[in-house]
Amino acid sequence: MPTLEQMLACVRVCQTLSNFYTDIHLFRYDEKREEIYILAGETIGITILRNGRWEFDDDTEA
Incomplete structure (x- = not known):
């Protein structure tokens, strides 16, 4: 189950993405890692x- 901090951060992130008309393709809660x-x-x-902090994935290859 996501923490309250995660749920609030999730709403803020999704709202920001929506404000920029960005499609959300995948939304997943990983129970083992306890991350959204x-x-x-x-x-x-x-x-x-878990603490509500969020970060962009860094998929750049060196």
């Missing part, structure tokens, strides 16, 4: 941690 993952637009990946 959102895939939006063409290349936006966001992970929301």
Whole structure:
């Protein structure tokens, strides 16, 4: 079950994506890692941690 901090952060992130007319393609809560993952637009990946902090996925290859 997501934490309250995760749920509030999720609403803020989804609202921001919506404000920029960005499609949300995937929304998933991983019970083992206890993280929420959102895939939006063409290349936006966001992970929301248990404490409500969120971060962009860094998929750049070196």
